[in-house]
Amino acid sequence: MPPKTQKAKKETVHRSRRRTVEGVVTGSKMDKTIKVQVERLVQHPEFEKTLRKHYVCYAHDEKREAKPGDKVELMESRPISRLKHWRLLRVIDKAAAPMQDSREAARPSSAVEAPASAGKPVAAEARPPKRDASSREGGTA
Secondary structure (H helix, E strand, C coil), rough: CCCCCCCCCCCCCHHCCCCEEEEEEEEECCCCEEEEEEEEEEECCCCCCEEEEEEEEECCCCCCCCCCCCCCEEECCCCCCCCCCEEEEEECCCCCCCCCCCCHHHHCCCCCCCCCCCCCCCCCCCCCCCCCHHHHHCCCC
């Protein structure tokens, strides 16, 4: 009869030893989920230039306290959904002004009136003269 072997105990990571990262919130339009961009500095092995590398992670924000532009601290956790593997620990710095979505910032605001000539065709005198096929070829007609 073989001697009894003891089962190997599974090592569990204590909550305080889980990995934490700091990043900036780039999106909070999802329900209890924030999108955070985490940046790190890496030195190029050959040229020794310091490069900024970043990755995006999704984190669980139960109280919905983080807004775009806020600097936050995240802690690694069990998978909460397909993309979420982090949870919000705390908001480090609040954004001074709410960060605008780039698509919204590109749109003209409703308070500013469009110029009077908007939507009207440009007069023929203001257009540059059209070139015919003979002038494009470099020959004279």
